[in-house]
Amino acid sequence: MSAPGMSASGDIARRIAQGRGDAPADLVLRGGATLDLVTGEMIAGDVAICRETIVGVGEDYESDRVIDVQGAVLVPGFIDAHLHIESSLVTPFEFDRCVAPRGVTTAICDPHEIANVLGLEGLRYFLDASARTVMDIRVMLSSCVPSTTMETSGAELGAEALAALMDHPRALGLAEFMNYPGVIHRDPGCLEKLEAFRGRHIDGHAPLLSGRDLNAYIAAGVRTEHEATTAAEAREKLRKGMRVLIREGSVSKDLHALAEVLDERTAPYLCLCTDDRNPLDIGEEGHLDHMIRTLIALGRSPLAAYRAASLSAAEAFGLKDRGLIAPGRRADIAVLDTLEDCRARLVMCGGRVADDAAFAARETIPPVGRASVKARPVAAEDFRWPGASPAPVIGVIPGKIITEHLTETVAVTDGDRRPDPEAGLARIAVIERHGRNGGMACGLVRGFDLRGGAIGSTLCHDHHNIAVVGADYADMALAANRLGEIEGGFVVVAGGVVLAELPLPMAGLMSLASFEEVRETLIDLRAAARSLGVTLAEPFLQLAFLALPVIPHLKITDRGLVDVDRFALIDG
Ligand SMILES: Nc1ncnc2[nH]cnc12
Ligand SMILES: [Mn+2]
Secondary structure, eight states: OOOTTSOHHHHHHHHHHHHHTSSOBSEEEESOEEEOTTTOOEEESEEEEETTEEEEEEEOOOBSOEEEOTTOEEEEOEEEEEEOGGGGTSOHHHHHHHHGGGTEEEEEEOTHHHHHHHTHHHHHHHHHHTTSSSSEEEEEEOSOSSSSSSSOOSOOOOHHHHHTTTTOTTEEEEEEEOOHHHHHTTOHHHHHHHHHTTTSOEEEOOTTOOHHHHHHHHHTTOOEEOOOOSHHHHHHHHHTTOEEEEEBOSSOBOHHHHGGGOSTTTGGGEEEEOBSOOHHHHHHTOSHHHHHHHHHHTTOOHHHHHHHHTHHHHHHTTOTTOSSSSTTSBOOEEEESOTTTOOEEEEEETTEEOSHHHHHTOOOOOOOOTTOOOOOOOOGGGGSOOSOSSEEEEEOOTTOSSOOOSOOEEOOOSTTOOOOGGGTEEEEEEEOOSSSOOOEEEEEEESSOOOSSEEEESOOTTTOOEEEEESOHHHHHHHHHHHHHTTSEEEEEETTEEEEEEEOTBTTTBOSSOHHHHHHHHHHHHHHHHHTTOOOSSHHHHHHGGGOTTSSSEEEETTEEEETTTTEEOOO
């Protein structure tokens, strides 16, 4: 887009003049060496920039504005190929301020979390916000709102509503098509969306899908996938032509398992993504920079790691204007001390240094989705076991969003079976909170090691109802009702007292506070959960994913227990 007051050809003439050295460049980065992701060479020399575009590399240039990057290594800005910015628990503007300085210059987001609460209003919020951040946020249109028919979301998005946004300048295509059973069983609603986006970019989500079912899913037009949790699963999807996104989120941590798949041969077909990563993990470990550091520490080629982090994603999503430090490309540049350490001294997004002045200059937009918790008040007796006996037990796998197969059941002798903490069991409940039907489902879960109290969350993928896990019914009721009072968020309660809480007043998903404040509160929340005996590293996100019926094997929504492998509700 040319600068105001200048015609596009004037802008191009300006680039040519500066690229030739006929006119001084707007800006020059001097003294560093550029990693060339195509040849693998390190290219010494100036990098000349004209407004938002690189116009020269590997030569000497003049400019009135020179940034000394002596001894640094320059790499193309990183592209997060798939994430839900809502999972960062802060607004896109705070996410921008938290993550751009780490080298992430493009984020390809799927706002299905907020779309499940607010519908089109949520999508439009991200489309509007994405044009106002320092980093370049692009939006994939949320394909599965709700993710299945086995949950109650706050809104539904059909093919017509999505197709109407298809050509929005900030939209890149159709977001992760999570209802993979609906695709392979040719559900009419799924086919309608696939037809509407025929030939466009369609992201995938098909955990454990393989063989002919995977063939069919890909043949439907799906191009990428990020749910692979083993190298074998990733390799099958690569073999079949998918772009595979290696993921390291706050719960879905697949980097170590998939690292062996990345080499200089496969790098063009691999991207990096975070999916769901909160400010505490970003602060403690990092973001895509953490993924690159870890891949290199695991022995993977730096060239392969940096290529997956930028050029491969640019090519996968048709972003031809970026992914290389080369003439004509967006000036998205991370200036690093070393490739191995991947710590940015300076980050440039479209020719702008991602610094406090740039973040302060943004024209932000007001939040949406206030007072989004419309759940009915609950009482202790609501958590009694209403279901049949024996009761299926959901088995949590620490650090994974996949749960155990349905292997364990326990006899429920009365309508008020209290979970036996000594047996490692806890009660779980999901309560509809969008004011749709007031539904509630209860179950048993193993893996939280709660000795007492309860933890609750309105971040509850993907329908974002209220999820509460506890060892005491009164505390579970307090947790659920407190979430309504604070407009949603995370709570830890015990003995009738709220021990810690993080309000997420934007749709019950995002805080209006700074990412630094959210980080501090998450530390308090985790400590409070640990004081109840919880051993999981990330209990709130782990709880959030127990409600997602498109991730195997046994889950619970507001409508009941879901056998994901059979893709059906279990009669309770
Ligand atoms: N937020 C999310 N929604 C749906 N599927 C996911 N898999 C991992 N994160 C997810
Ligand atoms: Mn996702």
